[in-house]
Amino acid sequence: MITITELSERLWLDVVRVTKYLLPEGKKEGHEWVAGSVYGEPGKSLKINLSGKKVWSDFAEGTGGDLLDLWVQVRDYSLHQAMAEAKQFLGIADEFGAFEVKRKKQFKRPQTASLKKTVSKPHNCYEYLQARGIDRKMAEEFEVSDAIVWSFEDNRKLPAIAFTYNREGELIQVKRISTVKLSGKKVISVETDCEPCLFGLQALPQAIRIVILCRG
Incomplete structure (x- = not known):
């Protein structure tokens, strides 16, 4: 089973793809991906380092952390939900299924x-x-x-x-x-x-x- 630390490292190895996925309205400036906030609007308050420093910060809100923290903030998820979706995004299968995404229930119509x-x-x-x-x-x-x-x-x-x-x-x-x-x-x-x-x-x-x- 992959640990939180290992999953975080895997996300940083694919940081460009992750940031484009989470904040598609952002843009690359130098060695950073910038956006207005975790809500994804254009701006420069939120900056994610792309050059290996493994950190992001929202200077307007005073928040930051690793990419799992960013996933929680952007999606408004619990850590459990963020890990499940991040693993799915990276194509990581958990042999114990501890973080499987809950499947949406399929409803029927009256016969x-x-x-x-x-x-x-x-x-x-x-x-x-x-x-x-x-x-x-x-x-x-x-x-x-x-x-x-x-x-x-x-x-x-x-x-x-x-x-x-x-x-x-x-x-x-x-x-x-x-x-x-x-x-x-x-x-x-x-x-x-x-x-x-x-x-x-x-x-x-x-x-x-x-x-x-x-x-x-």
């Missing part, structure tokens, strides 16, 4: 064929919601539908309402909640491995940019 068996056109849901102070216009805006949900406790189907989660016209998730309670609780079912999404996005005006969530 249309499956939904046809459990979700139907809205009808009974309007009456159910109306009795609870939610009129049909509001229900239509939030695109609720009639549905069924399976109760494993009673081993039977229960009437339910389907709540669709849409984002920019794409169906992200469907949650079905029974309209009757068993043992004092409603039965809830969601599609598996779907991406988290705020319910009701499709009902918000296009100009809305801030949403305040209040716990009911």
Whole structure:
């Protein structure tokens, strides 16, 4: 397993490529790569030595260190994350996998064929919601539908309402909640491995940019 010191040395051996990668808007001046700050804007406050001194400094902020420190600052990473990405950048494989980059989770979309068996056109849901102070216009805006949900406790189907989660016209998730309670609780079912999404996005005006969530 490569140590922090060894990884730092490997980065300095490839300092020109590293600096261009981390600060592409910077430029070479003499034996230094210069930029405005760790945010990468043009300027000369941040200087990275390219001639073997193995040091960088941001003279405006009074910070500096080795290239791993720079990686942490530029990417706003923890040291662990910086080491993982730096090793990947250098093509270094860690036999113990101690610093492997966490893979981005792959989400699925609700399966249309499956939904046809459990979700139907809205009808009974309007009456159910109306009795609870939610009129049909509001229900239509939030695109609720009639549905069924399976109760494993009673081993039977229960009437339910389907709540669709849409984002920019794409169906992200469907949650079905029974309209009757068993043992004092409603039965809830969601599609598996779907991406988290705020319910009701499709009902918000296009100009809305801030949403305040209040716990009911």
